[in-house]
Amino acid sequence: MSLLTVSLGERSYPICIQTGLLQQPQLVNQYLPYQHLVVVTNPTVRALYGAKLAAACPHAQWIEIPDGEAYKTLKSFEQIMTTLLDMHAARDTCLVALGGGVIGDLTGFAAACYQRGIPFVQIPTTLLSQVDSSVGGKTAVNHPLGKNMIGAFYQPQAVLIDIDSLHTLPPREFAAGMAEVIKYGIIYDAAFFAWLENNVGALKALEPEAIRYAVQRSCEIKAEVVAADETEQNIRAILNLGHTFGHAIEAEMGFGTWLHGEAVATGMIFAAQASAALGWMSASEVRRITDLIAAFDLPVKAPAHMGYAQFIQHMRHDKKVKQGAIRFVIADKIGHAVITELPEPLLRDILAE
Known part of the structure; x- marks a missing residue:
C-alpha cells in the first residue's frame, strides 16, 4: 500500500493507493467512520463495484447519476440536492464519490454546498480521476458556455484508490x-x-x-x-x-x-x-x-x-x-x-x- 498526504494544515488528508482496496472492508471503513453515508455513483460503476462497497458499508444509501460528461450539469447537481433533502441528510452525513471525474466533481460540489458543507470521500475508479480530478479539491459542473465554470474549492476527507478498478476500464x-x-x-x-x-x-x-x-x-x-x-x-x-x-x-x-x-x-x-x-x-x-x-x-x-x-x-x-x-x-x-x-x-x- 502507498500512503500519501495532501498537506493543507487542518484540512490535510490521505491518499491511499492499494491493489484490491475495495475488497478489504476493514481498510475501507478506516476511512469512512461516519454513521450516515450516501454514495453517489452511476449505473455502470455501481454494477462493477457497488456490491464490494456495499459489503464494507451496508448502511450506506445510494444516489445514481446517468453515466457520462453530458450529465455533469446543474440538473444532476439538483438531483443530488433533492435526494439529500428527501433523506433528511444532516451535517453529519458523508458523501462518497464512487466513479470517475464526473461523479467526483459533482459529489464534491454537492458536498461543498449542502448545508454549507458536509464531508465527502473520493473513491475514483478511472485512471484520469485517480491521478488528477480526485486530488486537490476542485469541484464543479459544466455550463453550455464553459467547462467547470460553476464550482468550488472543497477538499475531500480522503482519496481511496483501488488500482484493480483499472482492469474494467475501456x-x-x-x-x-x-x-x-x-x-x-x-x-x-x-x-x-x-x-x-x-x-x-x-x-x-x-x-x-x-x-x-x-x-x-x-x-x-x-x-x-x-x-x-x-x-x-x-x-x-x-x-x-x-x-x-x-x-x-x-x-x-x-x-x-x-x-x-x-x-x-x-x-x-x-x-x-x-x-x-x-x-x-x-x-x-x-x-x-x-x-x-x-x-x-x-x-x-x-x-x-x-x-x-x-x-x-x-x-x-x-x-x-x-x-x-x-x-x-x-x-x-x-x-x-x-x-x-x-x-x-x-x-x-x-x-x-
Whole structure:
C-alpha cells in the first residue's frame, strides 16, 4: 500500500493507493467512520463495484447519476440536492464519490454546498480521476458556455484508490487518463516523462508495478502543487497544461464527444508547438511529446473543422482569462512550465495548422 498526504494544515488528508482496496472492508471503513453515508455513483460503476462497497458499508444509501460528461450539469447537481433533502441528510452525513471525474466533481460540489458543507470521500475508479480530478479539491459542473465554470474549492476527507478498478476500464478511457499522467512529466518531472517513454508497453498491459508507480508519482506531484497553492493563485495553474485548448475542443464538440483526456492531449501538443514558436522548447522535445501521446492512442490533431475562430470563441470563457487576455500554460522545456500570454499571430498560425 502507498500512503500519501495532501498537506493543507487542518484540512490535510490521505491518499491511499492499494491493489484490491475495495475488497478489504476493514481498510475501507478506516476511512469512512461516519454513521450516515450516501454514495453517489452511476449505473455502470455501481454494477462493477457497488456490491464490494456495499459489503464494507451496508448502511450506506445510494444516489445514481446517468453515466457520462453530458450529465455533469446543474440538473444532476439538483438531483443530488433533492435526494439529500428527501433523506433528511444532516451535517453529519458523508458523501462518497464512487466513479470517475464526473461523479467526483459533482459529489464534491454537492458536498461543498449542502448545508454549507458536509464531508465527502473520493473513491475514483478511472485512471484520469485517480491521478488528477480526485486530488486537490476542485469541484464543479459544466455550463453550455464553459467547462467547470460553476464550482468550488472543497477538499475531500480522503482519496481511496483501488488500482484493480483499472482492469474494467475501456481502453479509450485508460488512454484518456494517460494524457494527465503525461502532463505531470511535461510540467514538473523530466525523469518521470522519460520513465513513461520507456514503459509504454508495461502501462498499456496494465502491469501492476508500472501502474502503481504511474499513479503514485502523479498523485505525489499533484499533492505537492496543491499544497503550495490550493486555490490556484499562481503555481497550481501549471496543472492546466493543454486544458485551455482542450476545453475549447470539448465545448465545441459537445461535452462527452471527445473525452477530457483526449482533448487535453491535443491541447498539450498545441502548447508544445507554441513553446517551440516562442523559441523555448526544441523541435526534438515537441516530437517526444507528440510521440508519447500518440503511443497511447490519443489524438494529436484537433477536429478538422476547428480553426482560430472556433477556438477563440470558447477560450474567452476560460478561467485563466484576466482583464480580457487569455493566459496559457506553456512548458518551456520538458519538466518545467510557465503561465504566459501568446501573441495573436502566433496563436493564429498554430490553430490554423
